[in-house]
Amino acid sequence: MGKLGDMAAKAKAMAKGHPDQADKGVAGAERAVDQRTGGKYDAQTDKAADAVRRSYRDGGPTRH
Template sequence: MGKLGDMANKAKEMAKGHPEQADKGVEGAERMVDERTGDKYDAQTDKAADAARRSYGSNSTTDR
């Protein structure tokens, strides 16, 4: 696997070990994109954030 794939796998493993911190990072990234785009892509960022959370086994969901 290439370096990018290795880095992605390492990040996923770290997120599995620290899901609360990973949730904060995902939430922050989602909020930043929403702010910069004026919530134009809110549905897409919600979907992407949920997929990211599922990838490391988080049970957290953000209520809006």
């Protein structure tokens, strides 16, 4: 696995160990994108944030 893959695996492991903190980071990133784009891609950022949350919560309930 390359460096990017290694970093992604480490980030996912950290997020699984600290899901509440990871949720805050995902929400902040989603908010930042929505602000920069004027909410133009809100549906897409919602979908992406939910996918990220599922990736470290193993398909459990997502928070918004």
